[in-house]
Amino acid sequence: MSERAVILKKGRDKAVRNRHHWIFSGAVAGLPEFEPGEILPVRSSGGELLGHAYFNARSSIIGRMLSFGGEPPLEAVERSIDSALALRRRLLAGKTNACRLIHGEGDNLPGLVADQYADVLVLQVATLGMEKLKPKIVSWLSEKTQPRSIYEQSRLPSRREEGLPDYEGWLLGEPIEEVEIGEEGLRFLVQLAGSQKTGFFLDLRAARRLVGSLAKGRRVLNCFSYTGAFSVAALAAGAAAVDSVDASRPAMDLARRNLLLNGLPLEGNSLIVGDVFEFLRSGGASYDMIILDPPAFAKKKADVVRACRGYKDINRLAFQKTAPGGLLLTFSCSHFVDAGLFQQVVWEAAVEAGRRVRILQRHRLACDHPVNIFHPESEYLKSLLLDVE
Numbered sequence: 001m002s003e004r005a006v007i008l009k010k011g012r013d014k015a016v017r018n019r020h021h022w023i024f025s026g027a028v029a030g031l032p033e034f035e036p037g038e039i040l041p042v043r044s045s046g047g048e049l050l051g052h053a054y055f056n057a058r059s060s061i062i063g064r065m066l067s068f069g070g071e072p073p074l075e076a077v078e079r080s081i082d083s084a085l086a087l088r089r090r091l092l093a094g095k096t097n098a099c100r101l102i103h104g105e106g107d108n109l110p111g112l113v114a115d116q117y118a119d120v121l122v123l124q125v126a127t128l129g130m131e132k133l134k135p136k137i138v139s140w141l142s143e144k145t146q147p148r149s150i151y152e153q154s155r156l157p158s159r160r161e162e163g164l165p166d167y168e169g170w171l172l173g174e175p176i177e178e179v180e181i182g183e184e185g186l187r188f189l190v191q192l193a194g195s196q197k198t199g200f201f202l203d204l205r206a207a208r209r210l211v212g213s214l215a216k217g218r219r220v221l222n223c224f225s226y227t228g229a230f231s232v233a234a235l236a237a238g239a240a241a242v243d244s245v246d247a248s249r250p251a252m253d254l255a256r257r258n259l260l261l262n263g264l265p266l267e268g269n270s271l272i273v274g275d276v277f278e279f280l281r282s283g284g285a286s287y288d289m290i291i292l293d294p295p296a297f298a299k300k301k302a303d304v305v306r307a308c309r310g311y312k313d314i315n316r317l318a319f320q321k322t323a324p325g326g327l328l329l330t331f332s333c334s335h336f337v338d339a340g341l342f343q344q345v346v347w348e349a350a351v352e353a354g355r356r357v358r359i360l361q362r363h364r365l366a367c368d369h370p371v372n373i374f375h376p377e378s379e380y381l382k383s384l385l386l387d388v389e
Helices: 073-092 127-144 156-162 204-212 229-235 249-262 274-282 301-321 339-353
Strands: 007-008 022-024 028-030 037-045 049-054 062-067 100-102 112-117 120-125 151-152 167-173 178-183 185-189 219-223 243-244 271-273 289-291 322-334 357-362 382-388
Touching: 037 062, 037 301, 049 127, 062 073, 073 127, 100 178, 100 204, 112 127, 120 127, 120 156, 127 151, 127 167, 127 185, 156 357, 185 229, 185 249, 204 229, 204 289, 204 322, 219 229, 219 274, 219 301, 229 243, 229 249, 243 249, 249 271, 274 301, 289 301, 301 322, 301 339, 339 357, 339 382
Parallel strands: 007 037, 120 151, 219 243, 219 289, 243 271, 289 322
Antiparallel strands: 007 028, 022 062, 037 049, 049 062, 100 112, 112 120, 151 167, 178 185, 322 382, 357 382
8 A cells, every 4th residue: 555645634533533434625634646536544634544545536525434543445345345244144134135235334335335136236336436446346245145146236426426427237147137036025026227226125124014014904105106115015914905106107017017926906006107296186085094205306415495395395295185094104315305304394294284293103224224323424214104184
């Protein structure tokens, strides 16, 4: 490793000392010449080695820590991978063959996501520094998990800021169009190419369990239903009927197949290709339970005001469509809309809809999407289970 190092300003090294992964340019006192994405030592103004990070001057986050203290960075990366895999084995063995194996900063691996679908892995690489480490990452994951194939689906706004083009394609093994996974007795088909996220909303596992515990006998509306995972969970638990709405016809085609795969009836359960806002504005019956899981309305900080208008509108419409005594399970996956702001927006929606609403439960994180307590910015998903009078 080169003796060149990044020097932090006096008094600006507290975050790194507290094991926070991000270094902003304003904290840097001295920066040597380096190749974009290169790993460099990080030192305090007094010369103390704080760890190692990869750096990219194009990004607003100029550095991302891979190791702290004197641990060599590549040893730290492999140790973090081993720790991530061990956590999933402890928590999920026998419950599912689909999970998030690596969750970025939550597993001390900034810029990297790895999801497992049966014997296939899907990677997302968000940063140039992690892109340069990708050959080693693929080699380590192949050795440690023995997958049949590894696919990369890196279509992320952060890559453009890093100077990286989007990428999607096979990194290892045979091309596979789709794979079947199991989750707590339910079966789902996951299509890998061109899908949302990495193919399936693994982060909503605990929420699907919650829906299953509440759906019996209820008429359910699943908005932004994607491939119908909530619909399957509700019907398998005895819901009276489920209507699923999504703008994507391919997603709804796969939702239909997922219902059939689980032996669930199509008759009486509508699969509607259309705009959710328009569907909620239309007339028709109300529902005993509505699931509202829209895409991220705020993909950057400048989008927050517009996103809040969208969240308020969609929740107001959902409140108006919920029968008295019904339930609304509402989500936001917008990182820049925090839990407090999201609750305020939902409150405003309830006021405008003229409904009395109580919070019954807040979101329970899926345990394979850990939030690093030293890096709370990695938390993005929040939800409220609401009783609507």
